[in-house]
Each structure stands twice: as C-alpha cells, then as structure tokens.
Amino acid sequence: MIYVNEKFEVEWEAGMTITRLLERLKFSFPLIIVSVDGVMVLQEEYAARQIPDGARVQALHMIAGG
Numbered sequence: 001m002i003y004v005n006e007k008f009e010v011e012w013e014a015g016m017t018i019t020r021l022l023e024r025l026k027f028s029f030p031l032i033i034v035s036v037d038g039v040m041v042l043q044e045e046y047a048a049r050q051i052p053d054g055a056r057v058q059a060l061h062m063i064a065g066g
Helices: 018-024
Strands: 002-004 007-011 030-034 040-041 056-061
Touching: 018 030, 018 056
Parallel strands: 002 056
Antiparallel strands: 002 007, 030 040, 030 056
C-alpha cells in the first residue's frame, strides 16, 4: 500500500513510478511537487522513480495567486 498526502491509500504494484501513481490518482495539474518518504524528487525523475511498497508520498499542487 502507498499512502498519499495522509489522505489516500493506493494499492502498490511492482514497478510503480511516480508518474503512474499521479495518473491513478488523476493528479494532472502541471506543477506538482512530490516527496517519497520525506525525500524530494525532481519532476524529470517522475517517470523513472519507482515507489516502494509502504511508502509515504506527499504530492502538492503548486498554485500561484495574485
């Protein structure tokens, strides 16, 4: 199980990447910052970075106001 934003539980699957996780959650906002177990991940690594079972993920949408 992967725990996202202390709100969602997503069934873990072998080889699951950050990109796949965001797709499953329908998180499509263009600017999303992600950390896995407290470690920030660069956006260009999302497609390759695999998430381990039991990970705690924070996915934050970056929104600017004015």
